[in-house]
Amino acid sequence: MKAMQAMKAMQAMQAMQAMDALVELSAVTKTFGSGAGAVRALDDVGLVLRAGSVHAIVGENGAGKSTLLKVAAGVVVADGGRVDVFGTPLVPATPREAIRRGVGMVHQHFMLVPTLTGLQNLALGFEPTKHGLLDFAPLAAQVAALQKELDLPVRIDVPVGTLSVGEQQRLEILRVLLRVAGGGRGRVVILDEPTAVLAPSEAAMVLELARRLAREGAAVALVTHRLDEVAKFADEVTTMRRGRVVAHHPPGDAAVRDAALLAQEALGDTGVSTMSPPQAADESSPVVFAMEEVDAEDEAAGRITGVTLRVHAGEIVGIAGVEGNGQRALELVAAGLLRPSRGRIELDGADVTRMLVRERRARGLAFIAGDRHRYGLAEELPAADVIRLGGLGEVSTGPGASLVDERALERAFTDAAAAFDIRPIDASLAAGAFSGGNQQKIVVARELRTRRGAVPRLVLAAHPTRGVDARVARMIRDALTSVAARGGGLLIISSDLAELRALSHRIVVLRGGTVVAELRADASDDQLGAAMMGGETGREAHA
């Protein structure tokens, strides 16, 4: 009996080895920083990427997923352990060498030069020349062929900064495929949270592509927070928690399709996020925020035309739409960062159309910006300062509250850290040094705080849970709903339809910068899709 089992195990082992291990990491460690503030990002971690397999890496924010894959791609140099690519160590451990060997990574933050065209970006670093001069023609032909083969629509003749997020990502993927396609040895494509910033149809496009690449013999690594994506698209799964591998499920393991189990592994015993539909809002309650026939335009943020909407006290209004249909302009106009060319904006009964952000904040606006790095945080400042950015008066003493009370400031941070589980609890650490999810928690904690016992009149939140893990996302959603329960109004812009549906009382759909539909939260996917895409049904529209 035992011999039989051993035989089976041997056979399984051999089968595993027969699947070509293109990248093999073993006993990898990595520590960021030094001394007391040192963070152990990877602690004795192993990972194998095999040809023909989509390998999902899941875990909380800060679990070390991105760092691990950056080690595989030569972007981060490990402190210890082995990195083998096609059987030989990755030396030197640089992105260039990794690319040369056939390992390419699409980063969470796109690595594109916004002022150069798509084609120039694709060429950069490996520029094709003829007689010493740039010669883009053969590259353009190669790109066109690849685009056709993989059905990846991207404009490559305009500056990258003018492309939508989805297009930029497809450009990144194109680049990786162009670079690592050589030699016919198979290739390794690493996707770091590829779907975090995409609309559902674009996300599906990317994931389908990942599957197709694997079918053609590539090894695909996929970092994601969306466990439903894992269940649907991955062949094998590695779960990580706090810098360590918790579990590895090889291809064929039923756990790969079990989102609930994976969530439990990734999160420990804290349970799975469940979204409950909201209570109906009281339509007779006063309007806290209103936009009337607002037009606004901005080169980078896009355009809105004739937008009219209302948010009542205690009501959550969701803004849905395909990325790039005016959501950014709407966000900036509502926040006071973009001046409308026409129309009227009211906050808590007062005309704030011409008011600055500061004046609007004084009237009870809270703003969780979609672009956290630009509007949400001062990354170089210590977290304690950031936790009261724009509200230092609340922790100041002395004549005219002119002196900041450092101790009160630190207390404000530790309180927020306790409430939102911000890690590490280090008030002196630069805000930018926290992981993405913890940065978002800092912003949310600051914006949703009560001021002199009062909740914000209006919370404007753009993509509040983008790129954060399920547990943090739930924490943020709970905080948002509790504001509504206490009488604040919320305007939430999100590309995550499931989230909008779970949170909102009403969903307003933007298309081409105008409001095309206003739906109840229980509207069907097809109804929403049709409104967003402008077709008969969402499915047809994006096919």
Added chain:
Amino acid sequence: MSRLFTLAFLAQSLRIGLPYLAAAMGGIWSERAGVVNVALEGTMLVGALGAVIGTTTSGSPWIGLLCALVAGVVLQLVHGLAVLRGHANAIVSGIAINLLAAGGTRFLLRSFYDSASNSPSIPSLVRRSSDASGSALLASTLLDPSTWLVVTCIAVTVFAFSRTRFGLRVLAVGESPAAAENAGVSIDRTRLGAVVCAGLCAGMAGAWLAFDQHQFSSGMSGGRGFIALAAVIAGGWRPGRAAFACLVFGAAEAAQILFQDQHWVPHHLVQMLPYVVTLIALAGVIGRSRPPAALGRN
């Protein structure tokens, strides 16, 4: 007023504008790569002295020109290495280089020519006619090889940015170093290359000054490097627009020289002319400019 529309005025405008133009191209190379360059002023000065020393010791102004370019490159490399390898602040390094150039040239002037103020006179690349008519002035400016070398500076700059691998990498490194590095481009090497180009251009500008005045005089760059830098910024870091700004400034300065002996306007107002005209022209024609995103970050 009619004196503005003469060949002599055109020649004078070019003569004044061309050194700005060469230095501005230097500024564009460096700043498009992300290295702030206030060292253009000192580089011009060193280039001018290089041209004079090279010419007097070898007897050939062409050797002098070569010395000017080498001196410019060396000084800019010092700047580049201080900023990129030594992680010095680029403005501080630039100021230090300007002070070094001012003191160093004075020191060399004294040790080579035993003079505190100026060098003996040197010949130009080609002999100029002594005819002072407008057409002769314009002809001699247009036939001067140094004019064409300056034109080459701008032509090569424009061409390099659009058609060469190095130019593309410079643009990428100045705009988004992380993206460039991720694509396999070496940031430091690209920036050092750009700084060498800046040295060539600013050295050329200095040589122009020396050949134009047939000598070196202490502090002869006279703030031209800073004006060139202003032209770079006002021209939105684009070669064509910066060149235009330099030529406008040259014309305005030529006009100021024309009008300064007229007694119907106070000469202080006349002296402001180049700056006022340039400001208005640039504000009106060019509008707002956006610097390379990674300028000054390393």
